[in-house]
Amino acid sequence: MTVERIIFIAAGVLILGSALMVVTTRKLIQAALWLVSALFGVTILYAMLQANFLAVVQVVVYIGAIAVLFIFAVMLTRKEMRDNSTQTRSNWWFSALLGGLILSGLVFMILGEPQFSRLAESIPPGLDTLRNLGTALVSPGAYVLPFEVSSILLLGALIGAVYIASRKEEDK
């Protein structure tokens, strides 16, 4: 049992415990705060996988923007925040059964594949993964097209969100 495995297990317990609280807690604002905790656990995993840039982006974009957006939305739909009644559908056991079935199938497949028990080789010295990522995102031979498409998607989402959420005259 090495230090890395202990950190991994701690992060896994943090992620799964927080995720279970997100899907089961009755108060929606607490669910949004548990989501922050789960996202932080995923940040630990990125740092362990030596994806430093993604760890920073996870904190800035997910925790800094998306989780805060959720908390704002919960507060804007204020009536639901005081609602303390049950938040799950009556046939929740069917969802639990489906999730358990899919999980057991996935775990069975993952454990049956011998290639997945491999350990990571250390990153060769002198390999600057952050520089490689930046180059890959803008070089025409690599991923410039998905990069531009995602920027157009963000622009469309920005305009669409403003248009949908803005109060129109006829609603007043």
Next chain:
Amino acid sequence: MNIPLSWYLILAASLFCVGLFGVLSRKNAIAILLGIELMLNAVNINLVAFWRYLDPIQMAGQVFAVIVFAVAAAEVAVGLALIISVYRRRNTVVADDIDLMKW
């Protein structure tokens, strides 16, 4: 790095299934979006783990993790705008009550 790749994959699969349970069992539309966020994070863990264990020279895994970030941000912005708009018109965020398009 002496953690087997399968540990990451099993953790991501568990997170995905917890998110799936949340999406299917919650009444509140905002809580359904919270479940979708958990599922997107599970996908990202898989992408980054495969990048690190199989091919750290090529950046495909990290690039697509970045694109998943952008898609998640767009999805949350539009989704929450829709929910707030529906809440304003119909005064509810319960997914079962939003049945305007049901025939």
